[in-house]
Amino acid sequence: MRYIPNTAADRREMLADLGFESIEDLFAAIPEEMRLDRPLDLPSPSSEKALFDLLGELGRRNASSASHACFLGAGSYRHFIPALVPALVARGEFLTAYTPYQPEVSQGTLQAMYEFQTFVCLLTGMDVANASLYDGASAVAEAALMARRITGRDVFLVADSVHPEYREVLRTYTANLGVKLVPVPFDGK
Numbered sequence: 001m002r003y004i005p006n007t008a009a010d011r012r013e014m015l016a017d018l019g020f021e022s023i024e025d026l027f028a029a030i031p032e033e034m035r036l037d038r039p040l041d042l043p044s045p046s047s048e049k050a051l052f053d054l055l056g057e058l059g060r061r062n063a064s065s066a067s068h069a070c071f072l073g074a075g076s077y078r079h080f081i082p083a084l085v086p087a088l089v090a091r092g093e094f095l096t097a098y099t100p101y102q103p104e105v106s107q108g109t110l111q112a113m114y115e116f117q118t119f120v121c122l123l124t125g126m127d128v129a130n131a132s133l134y135d136g137a138s139a140v141a142e143a144a145l146m147a148r149r150i151t152g153r154d155v156f157l158v159a160d161s162v163h164p165e166y167r168e169v170l171r172t173y174t175a176n177l178g179v180k181l182v183p184v185p186f187d188g189k
Helices: 008-018 048-059 084-089 107-124 136-151 164-174
Strands: 155-159 180-184
Touching: 136 155, 136 164, 155 164, 164 180
Parallel strands: 155 180
Antiparallel strands: none
């Protein structure tokens, strides 16, 4: 097991903690006929680019939604994601929907959320936007509850095209509130 980057002393200590004296003792439970008794026949090392190209070539042998009609639905659609999106969502401010409760130690996160919500309002013309929700389903349910508080109405029209799991979360949120959910058929015209 030379590929494990631990010193011999590290390996001895780990084996001792597990109650073994050697690597062979560690693997003794594996039947002899199931153990590989020769070196692996691996190709020589590749650059990241060469490996990326090889995996792309292997992947192109598969059928995918990029080359065939896709009828998966329920949120699995063919769509383009601009390169900027992964860079933005990888920022620490956006890795969690958790809203920090100690503003003195999380000004950056709160500032980023405020600016995001402000730009959503500017782009959509809405009066309010909330970036502090865990997922799309809870956002749908919270929006419905907010609309109920604002309008006082207890009937929600819910398009059949809304993700089925989102509709289920909405049903759960409103189950004991005396709210009526009315499905509306979707017409793609």
